[in-house]
Amino acid sequence: MLGLNNIVSFLIPLSFFLPLGIGLQAQQTTHDRPKIGLVLSGGGAKGLAHIGVLKVLEEAGITPDYISGTSMGSIVGGLYAIGYTAGDLSELNRTLDWSVLLSDNIPLVNVALDEKHFYKRYLIELPIRKKQIGLPSGLLEGQNLTMLLSGLTWRAAGIDSFDQFPYPFRCVGTEIIKGNIIEFKSGDLALAMRASMAIPSVFTPVVLDSGTVVVDGGVIRNFPVDEVRKMGADIVIGVYVGFEEALSADDLNSLSKILSRSIAVYGIYDGNEQMKLVDIPITPDLIDYSASDFNKCLAIEKAGEEAARKHFDELKALGDSIGAIRAASEKRLLPQVDSLLITRMQVNDLKYNDQSLVYGKINIRRNSYINRKELQAGIERLFGTLYFDKLTYRLEKDGPGFRLILNAKEKPPASLKASVHYDNFYGAGLILNYTQSNFLVSGAKMTLAADISEYPQAYFYYRKYTGPRMNLLGSLEAWYTSDLIPGYLDAQEIGYFKQHHVTTELALKYTPQLNQQAAIGLLFDYSSVFPSKAMQTLYPEDFNYERYGYTGFGLNGTYKFNSLNDMLYPTDGLLLEIGLKGIYEPNIHLKYLTDTLDEQPEISSFGKLFILADIYTPIGKKFTLNTGLSLGASTDDFLTSDYFFVGGHRYNLRRNHVPFVGYNLGELKASNFTGLKLGFQYRFYKNLLLEVTGNGMVVSDNFSDLMTELFELDYESVYAGYGAGITYKSPFGPVGVFFAGNHKDSSLRWYINMGFTF
Numbered sequence: 001m002l003g004l005n006n007i008v009s010f011l012i013p014l015s016f017f018l019p020l021g022i023g024l025q026a027q028q029t030t031h032d033r034p035k036i037g038l039v040l041s042g043g044g045a046k047g048l049a050h051i052g053v054l055k056v057l058e059e060a061g062i063t064p065d066y067i068s069g070t071s072m073g074s075i076v077g078g079l080y081a082i083g084y085t086a087g088d089l090s091e092l093n094r095t096l097d098w099s100v101l102l103s104d105n106i107p108l109v110n111v112a113l114d115e116k117h118f119y120k121r122y123l124i125e126l127p128i129r130k131k132q133i134g135l136p137s138g139l140l141e142g143q144n145l146t147m148l149l150s151g152l153t154w155r156a157a158g159i160d161s162f163d164q165f166p167y168p169f170r171c172v173g174t175e176i177i178k179g180n181i182i183e184f185k186s187g188d189l190a191l192a193m194r195a196s197m198a199i200p201s202v203f204t205p206v207v208l209d210s211g212t213v214v215v216d217g218g219v220i221r222n223f224p225v226d227e228v229r230k231m232g233a234d235i236v237i238g239v240y241v242g243f244e245e246a247l248s249a250d251d252l253n254s255l256s257k258i259l260s261r262s263i264a265v266y267g268i269y270d271g272n273e274q275m276k277l278v279d280i281p282i283t284p285d286l287i288d289y290s291a292s293d294f295n296k297c298l299a300i301e302k303a304g305e306e307a308a309r310k311h312f313d314e315l316k317a318l319g320d321s322i323g324a325i326r327a328a329s330e331k332r333l334l335p336q337v338d339s340l341l342i343t344r345m346q347v348n349d350l351k352y353n354d355q356s357l358v359y360g361k362i363n364i365r366r367n368s369y370i371n372r373k374e375l376q377a378g379i380e381r382l383f384g385t386l387y388f389d390k391l392t393y394r395l396e397k398d399g400p401g402f403r404l405i406l407n408a409k410e411k412p413p414a415s416l417k418a419s420v421h422y423d424n425f426y427g428a429g430l431i432l433n434y435t436q437s438n439f440l441v442s443g444a445k446m447t448l449a450a451d452i453s454e455y456p457q458a459y460f461y462y463r464k465y466t467g468p469r470m471n472l473l474g475s476l477e478a479w480y481t482s483d484l485i486p487g488y489l490d491a492q493e494i495g496y497f498k499q500h501h502v503t504t505e506l507a508l509k510y511t512p513q514l515n516q517q518a519a520i521g522l523l524f525d526y527s528s529v530f531p532s533k534a535m536q537t538l539y540p541e542d543f544n545y546e547r548y549g550y551t552g553f554g555l556n557g558t559y560k561f562n563s564l565n566d567m568l569y570p571t572d573g574l575l576l577e578i579g580l581k582g583i584y585e586p587n588i589h590l591k592y593l594t595d596t597l598d599e600q601p602e603i604s605s606f607g608k609l610f611i612l613a614d615i616y617t618p619i620g621k622k623f624t625l626n627t628g629l630s631l632g633a634s635t636d637d638f639l640t641s642d643y644f645f646v647g648g649h650r651y652n653l654r655r656n657h658v659p660f661v662g663y664n665l666g667e668l669k670a671s672n673f674t675g676l677k678l679g680f681q682y683r684f685y686k687n688l689l690l691e692v693t694g695n696g697m698v699v700s701d702n703f704s705d706l707m708t709e710l711f712e713l714d715y716e717s718v719y720a721g722y723g724a725g726i727t728y729k730s731p732f733g734p735v736g737v738f739f740a741g742n743h744k745d746s747s748l749r750w751y752i753n754m755g756f757t758f
Contacts, residue, residue: 037233040073044291047072049304341401360470429453552586662721
């Protein structure tokens with residue numbers, strides 16, 4: 001390794017250069033400008049220290065001629081190589097949400113509306129391949145990170161050789177089959193960077209077109225100094241933020257730590273060997289940080305800057321001396337690219353889905369210009385169908401434009417999901433979900449879910465996208481619910497009804513965007529209630545029957561908009577649902593307690609309207625304002641088995657249930673109502689939420705009286721409730737306790753929910 005005095009002496013610009021006995025890698029003449037290589041090691045979150053170092057290098061006037069990097073060093077180095085400044089990278093570091101980037105979770109707003117309810121709602125998900133249940137890989141696909149890298153590298157589109165970047169670049173990966181070092185010097189930069197940081201046991205390996213399987217370069221070459229020397233670097237500045245070496249036996253106190261250290265052993269050895277080839281080593285003090293501390297990204301960047309400043313005089317002298325010999329040639333900066341001409345699109349071979357789904361959702365026409373946001377939105381629409389585990393793309397030069405090549409990793413053809421839940425109304429239950437792609441018809445998807453409990457539920461959903469833009473959805477849905485409807489007197493339960501409800505709907509849905517949908521469907525409806533002996537005894541004139549209900553066909557129209565950021569713990573967004581159902585000439589089935597009563601009620605047709613608007617507005621980082629409006633309206637000819645059942649908290653609601661704090665689940669029965677809600681949420685910690693809610697409702701037997709009572713606010717028709725509770729977001733689902741009361745009695749209601757609900 002060269003000393004500073006030797007480097008500076010070699011670089012002094014003299015008119016008549018005297019021979020100096022300096023052992024450089026290559027001999028220079030007085031007119032040659034020595035080439036500087038910059039090497040950035042891997043280190044996970046600690047690699048963000050490279051950004052701070054780059055700030056100081058720019059300040060010192062150091063312009064690297066070559067850059068190499070591994071893992072996080074490949075990302076920082078690769079972006080710098082194509083023209084991002086240290087300031088640009090620092091801005092990214094401040095604004096990027098690393099918790100999202102380093103996960104496969106996508107925001108709920110990017111999930112198709114029909115899939116939102118099922119998303120992240122189960123404890124376990126097991127893939128089924130070749131009729132055999134497997135185990136989840138437990139590894140991250142890196143979808144979010146890959147999409148970010150692909151977007152950030154648009155300015156390099158069409159440049160195959162990394163030597164053509166403003167700063168020639170190399171990054172390394174590890175070929176896991178034979179244990180070779182893979183040096184990326186051409187191809188797709190985003191793919192190279194993703195492969196270089198495919199950390200074993202964290203990210204899935206990257207499979208190249210050649211079939212080569214690549215994992216993190218740090219397994220063998222975490223500090224690629226050799227590579228930058230081979231590129232032609234005479235002087236090497238190396239920034240090492242890699243593996244911690246000062247460990248003791250007490251530090252290796254778990255299986256995971258031992259495995260991680262075992263993977264790193266050769267990388268540590270090789271890093272020490274590579275360090276011998278560095279002229280100016282910079283090693284930030286990161287003893288208090290780990291490779292996973294992305295939540296401390298700014299502090300890590302600062303640590304890199306502080307470490308580089310300790311070498312500032314040395315770096316400044318180097319920059320000044322090189323500049324005195326001859327300034328670096330002006331770099332051909334790659335301009336920001338707003339849009340690209342896509343001449344054609346290519347999708348890799350799909351096993352379980354139609355290519356028409358891909359083309360329709362992405363919606364790119366041949367020989368048309370598209371910008372990065374439009375392409376991102378198209379891929380989000382496709383990924384939001386939840387048909388794929390990973391979607392990546394690359395851009396290849398194709399005449400005057402670019403060919404868009406999409407690589408789609410499909411989800412397994414089938415999966416089995418499971419969860420458990422408990423609440424103080426329905427008790428415990430086991431939820432199972434079986435989902436299969438290509439069921440009966442190519443590109444179709446079938447879901448069968450069941451809640452196995454004392455009051456079971458079942459759901460069947462069959463759907464297929466169609467239309468030129470794949471924004472039409474043909475579906476067949478069926479629900480079965482066995483329900484308990486308590487009867488109350490002065491807040492005390494005095495009996496109950498059992499209800500069975502079956503609905504089948506054949507529908508056509510129009511989805512202009514992921515969060516919006518309008519649908520019309522043909523309904524078959526069956527509903528019956530069975531009063532308990534207690535209800536029959538207490539109210540013999542009202543409930544002098546064993547069963548009362550109907551079957552009938554009708555039409556159902558719906559409009560839905562859902563931009564909530566979470567289905568179970570929303571803190572931002574709007575949920576809007578409008579449903580209009582009409583049943584034509586239903587068949588009434590009424591079985592009386594005695595054979596002497598055989599009068600059957602007659603009803604021609606009936607209908608009902610339901611509107612729900614739920615708005616979550618964040619106020620600062622911890623507070624959320626929750627406002628809501630609901631409306632239910634029914635025709636005068638209405639069947640009591642199809643009431644709106646009002647009461648309870650928002651968890652574990654069933655069909656026709658309307659949440660209303662202050663009353664028990666289904667404590668109020670209404671054919672016509674309107675309600676308002678005002679609530680506040682305060683997040684103590686990331687997973688702990690305090691809720692305070694108040695709501696009011698006006699109830700009436702017919703819609704015209706509802707409008708009158710809404711203005712008169714008659715005591716008998718007005719209901720008001722209030723409550724407060726805490727919800728904890730556990731890995732097993734929400735754990736919530738809520739206490740509530742109302743203005744008509746002094747009884748305290750309470751709701752408990754544990755686990756994901758049906």
